[in-house]
Amino acid sequence: MDELEAIKVTFFQECEELLADLEGGLLAMQDGTDDGDTVNAVFRAVHSIKGGAGAFGLEPLVRFAHVFETLLDALRSNEIPSTQDLIAVLLRASDVLADHVSSARGLGMVDDAVSAAMAAELKAWTDPSYAAPPAPEPGVPVEAAAPVPFVMEPEESLEDDDLGFDFQPMTITIDEQAATVFQAIGDAWTVSIRPKSDLYRKANETALLLRELARLGPIQATLDDSALPTLEFLDPEAAYVTWTVRLETEQDEAAIREVFEFVDGDCELEIVRGEAPVDQALAALLNPVETAPAPEPELTIAPPVVEQPIIAPPVVEAVAPAPVSAPAPAAPPVAANAPAAAVAAKAQQIEVPGPGQSVIRVDPERIDRLIDLVGELVINQAMLAQRVGEYGIAPSSNLAMGLDELEQLTREIQDSVMAIRAQPVKSVFQRMPRLVREVANMTGKQARLVMDGENTEVDKTVIERLADPITHMLRNAIDHGLETPEERKAAGKNPEGVVRLAALHRSGRIVIEVQDDGRGINRERVLSIAVKKGLISPEIQLTDEEIDNLIFLPGFSTADKISDVSGRGVGMDVVKRSVQALGGRISIASRPGLGSTFTLSLPLTLAVLDGMVIDVAGETLVVPLAAIVESLRPKAEEVRPLGPVGAVLAVRDSFVPLIDVGLTLGYRDTSPSPTEGVVLLVEGEDGSRAALVADAIHGQRQVVIKSLEQNYQQVEGVAAATILGDGRVALILDVDAVIGLRRREPPRSADPTLIAAE
Amino acid sequence: MPALALPETLDLKAAGPLKQAFIENRGNAIEVHADQVRRLGGLCLQVLLAAQKAWTVDGKTFSIVAPSEAFLETTRLFGAEGAFFPTAIHGATS
Numbered sequence: 001m002d003e004l005e006a007i008k009v010t011f012f013q014e015c016e017e018l019l020a021d022l023e024g025g026l027l028a029m030q031d032g033t034d035d036g037d038t039v040n041a042v043f044r045a046v047h048s049i050k051g052g053a054g055a056f057g058l059e060p061l062v063r064f065a066h067v068f069e070t071l072l073d074a075l076r077s078n079e080i081p082s083t084q085d086l087i088a089v090l091l092r093a094s095d096v097l098a099d100h101v102s103s104a105r106g107l108g109m110v111d112d113a114v115s116a117a118m119a120a121e122l123k124a125w126t127d128p129s130y131a132a133p134p135a136p137e138p139g140v141p142v143e144a145a146a147p148v149p150f151v152m153e154p155e156e157s158l159e160d161d162d163l164g165f166d167f168q169p170m171t172i173t174i175d176e177q178a179a180t181v182f183q184a185i186g187d188a189w190t191v192s193i194r195p196k197s198d199l200y201r202k203a204n205e206t207a208l209l210l211r212e213l214a215r216l217g218p219i220q221a222t223l224d225d226s227a228l229p230t231l232e233f234l235d236p237e238a239a240y241v242t243w244t245v246r247l248e249t250e251q252d253e254a255a256i257r258e259v260f261e262f263v264d265g266d267c268e269l270e271i272v273r274g275e276a277p278v279d280q281a282l283a284a285l286l287n288p289v290e291t292a293p294a295p296e297p298e299l300t301i302a303p304p305v306v307e308q309p310i311i312a313p314p315v316v317e318a319v320a321p322a323p324v325s326a327p328a329p330a331a332p333p334v335a336a337n338a339p340a341a342a343v344a345a346k347a348q349q350i351e352v353p354g355p356g357q358s359v360i361r362v363d364p365e366r367i368d369r370l371i372d373l374v375g376e377l378v379i380n381q382a383m384l385a386q387r388v389g390e391y392g393i394a395p396s397s398n399l400a401m402g403l404d405e406l407e408q409l410t411r412e413i414q415d416s417v418m419a420i421r422a423q424p425v426k427s428v429f430q431r432m433p434r435l436v437r438e439v440a441n442m443t444g445k446q447a448r449l450v451m452d453g454e455n456t457e458v459d460k461t462v463i464e465r466l467a468d469p470i471t472h473m474l475r476n477a478i479d480h481g482l483e484t485p486e487e488r489k490a491a492g493k494n495p496e497g498v499v500r501l502a503a504l505h506r507s508g509r510i511v512i513e514v515q516d517d518g519r520g521i522n523r524e525r526v527l528s529i530a531v532k533k534g535l536i537s538p539e540i541q542l543t544d545e546e547i548d549n550l551i552f553l554p555g556f557s558t559a560d561k562i563s564d565v566s567g568r569g570v571g572m573d574v575v576k577r578s579v580q581a582l583g584g585r586i587s588i589a590s591r592p593g594l595g596s597t598f599t600l601s602l603p604l605t606l607a608v609l610d611g612m613v614i615d616v617a618g619e620t621l622v623v624p625l626a627a628i629v630e631s632l633r634p635k636a637e638e639v640r641p642l643g644p645v646g647a648v649l650a651v652r653d654s655f656v657p658l659i660d661v662g663l664t665l666g667y668r669d670t671s672p673s674p675t676e677g678v679v680l681l682v683e684g685e686d687g688s689r690a691a692l693v694a695d696a697i698h699g700q701r702q703v704v705i706k707s708l709e710q711n712y713q714q715v716e717g718v719a720a721a722t723i724l725g726d727g728r729v730a731l732i733l734d735v736d737a738v739i740g741l742r743r744r745e746p747p748r749s750a751d752p753t754l755i756a757a758e
Numbered sequence: 759m760p761a762l763a764l765p766e767t768l769d770l771k772a773a774g775p776l777k778q779a780f781i782e783n784r785g786n787a788i789e790v791h792a793d794q795v796r797r798l799g800g801l802c803l804q805v806l807l808a809a810q811k812a813w814t815v816d817g818k819t820f821s822i823v824a825p826s827e828a829f830l831e832t833t834r835l836f837g838a839e840g841a842f843f844p845t846a847i848h849g850a851t852s
Contacts, residue, residue, distance in 0.1 A: 003796060003826070003827050003828045003831075006796070195800060200770050200799070200800060200801050201770070203769075203770065205769070205799050205800060206799070206800035206836070207797075207798065207799060207800060207832050207835060207836065210835045210836065211835060214835065219835075220837065221835060221836060221837035222837045223836055223837045223838055223841075225804070225807050225808075228804060228807055228808050228811070229808070230808065230811070230812060230815075231777065231780060231781065231784075231805075231808040231809055231811070231812040232781065232812075234777060234804065234805065234808045236773035236774045236776065236777040236801060236804075236805055237770060237773055237774065237801060239800065239801070239804075240804055241800065241803065241804050241807065243836070243837065245837075
């Protein structure tokens with residue numbers, strides 16, 4: 001079962017890609033930037049999803065995909081003209097299809113009513129007379145189970161059969177019992193499959209065709225390897241073997257043919273209703289108990305090689321290796337056909353893009369492990385360098401030079417490994433067009449999403465956590481930022497609002513911008529709400545920028561009524577918190593009447609960090625370099641006591657609070673004078689500054705981040721841990737949390753004068 | 759008895775090397791280990807069938823051992839399990 005699960009996982013991965021292709025194609029059609037093949041690509045995406053879903057028996061998904069696909073088929077064959085209305089419907093259908101995929105995956109549920117309505121809508125396009133809403137059972141009604149024509153006639157199809165011998169019609173009588181078995185099961189079909197070499201060359205696979213056939217009903221494949229040359233003369237990339245498949249299904253011929261849609265032209269196909277002549281399966285049915293000897297030897301049409309016990313209909317269970325003793329005709333008639341040399345290719349050949357040859361799928365866990373190991377390597381290398389340094393080996397010695405090279409190499413390996421895990425933000429961005437459509441629909445706004453920089457790469461650890469903030473910001477931009485079409489018209493703007501989502505690299509960080517051309521932040525209202533909710537005191541004077549930033553306060557919501565979309569008061573402060581948890585910051589710029597821009601800046605990776613190594617009360621700590629503005633040794637006259645316990649540091653005409661890290665983290669109960677230590681001037685994510693007091697600075701270093709939550713537990717004031725060159729564990733400070741801790745708690749010390757002590 | 763371990767994926771790209779591997783082992787009884795196989799395609803199936811025939815012609819033992827579930831399932835799908843896993847196939851001629 002493990003294996004099936006693994007295949008299923010691959011299927012869902014492919015679904016993600018296919019859904020993205022589908023949406024991309026439809027959007028291109030909407031913008032008019034499609035080419036002739038776009039509609040085919042769109043059709044193929046849906047068809048592939050349907051095919052895979054069928055193999056796993058995901059019925060609701062298959063049913064919906066089928067209706068969808070039928071409409072797309074009509075569209076690509078120009079039976080239905082492509083209009084903007086139709087494409088809008090198709091886009092919404094692609095959303096429902098995505099829901100079905102998610103639901104099949106066990107993530108979320110499909111709204112059956114929505115799905116049925118969508119299916120009905122799709123159906124109505126292909127068949128205008130169709131009106132009844134319930135989602136139809138796709139596929140053609142089962143034709144009355146005609147008695148299987150056991151009396152075989154030399155059918156046309158068989159005459160095409162260039163097997164190189166004459167076929168003798170033959171009458172087989174069958175006992176009643178077997179006959180009833182047959183009818184009870186449904187119609188039997190015989191499908192002859194003759195793959196051409198091109199089929200394999202285009203990365204298609206007979207096994208998949210068989211598997212897809214198997215989902216229509218129980219199959220029994222019989223292979224014919226009479227054309228197979230001896231091993232020496234075998235071209236490993238040419239197709240020789242052909243198959244005859246006995247299929248029992250209630251579906252019609254079109255459904256069977258559909259299985260081969262992709263390989264049209266690369267595979268000769270014959271579909272015959274009823275049993276194949278002198279099919280072994282039939283022979284077995286006739287004589288279910290005895291092992292059937294190969295039928296009439298002169299009737300060489302029987303696929304000669306494989307003698308196997310033909311188990312009655314539900315074929316695909318029972319593993320039991322064949323306990324059959326029937327002699328295998330080892331030397332089959334060689335007059336057989338060369339399947340490759342065959343009839344002219346059928347009408348239209350659909351080029352199926354093979355799975356990208358240059359792309360490999362790797363379990364992310366393996367990469368994570370590799371990154372961990374490289375992290376260890378970096379640490380180890382640092383330890384080695386330190387040891388060598390301790391022995392006082394001359395920097396010009398071979399050993400020291402070798403170590404330098406090792407360091408270089410280690411760094412390069414680390415960079416390359418990080419690059420493996422870097423992914424374009426596209427994977428997150430591509431979910432957004434749907435979101436914008438839905439939100440716009442719900443709020444009655446018209447919105448167009450413009451995306452930029454989708455290929456900007458970020459470490460996977462960051463990508464995974466980008467989706468939520470971006471989702472929130474986009475919702476916010478549409479719900480609060482954009483005006484209604486009427487308001488926009490009145491303001492002389494295009495009724496359709498534009499939301500721009502962009503990603504770019506800036507000084508070693510990734511910046512995400514969400515920009516709308518809406519009304520901008522209503523500062524008066526923001527201010528009055530903040531005052532009303534008691535978030536700020538009414539006397540306080542705020543700059544425009546400060547007012548804009550009020551929306552990040554917890555519990556702030558400007559929506560007059562609580563909408564479905566946003567405005568639950570959890571919006572922007574949640575965004576801010578999740579961004580900060582990533583070591584990022586968020587800011588807003590707004591111009592009344594012209595719109596707002598949210599800017600999100602994040603580190604490119606959460607795996608390594610540039611930090612300042614400091615010493616506090618005998619402990620080694622790392623302060624993220626990004627937070628440090630400057631470091632200095634304070635002079636006595638710059639330290640001023642403030643209140644009973646605090647002290648501030650005068651830095652260039654402003655005062656910043658002094659925070660003793662050792663005291664805040666509980667390393668010591670009393671603080672030494674700040675003048676004896678070093679002060680790191682840091683800036684919190686909100687722009688607030690503080691001066692952290694440390695005993696000494698060891699230097700700047702790149703460190704590998706080890707999660708504390710995963711290996712131990714969350715510790716307030718500490719973001720993560722790392723291992724230093726000397727093998728010691730050092731904690732990485734969470735600067736914001738340290739500032740916050742300091743603000744909330746008075747120092748544990750009973751003596752209030754300690755910090756301020758001169 | 760020489761053993762030949764089949765790779766995980768037996769697709770188009772694996773067919774050539776697989777044939778080569780068989781040709782190099784020709785003339786000796788062979789054990790083909792199929793425990794790693796996760797995907798078996800039509801082309802490699804052909805190579806396996808041809809190899810099996812070649813070994814039969816040589817009168818040497820050709821056995822597939824420890825087939826993975828995927829290998830079994832796919833050979834069954836292909837209708838080829840009888841060729842690979844019968845008990846009395848060796849030396850049978852007609």
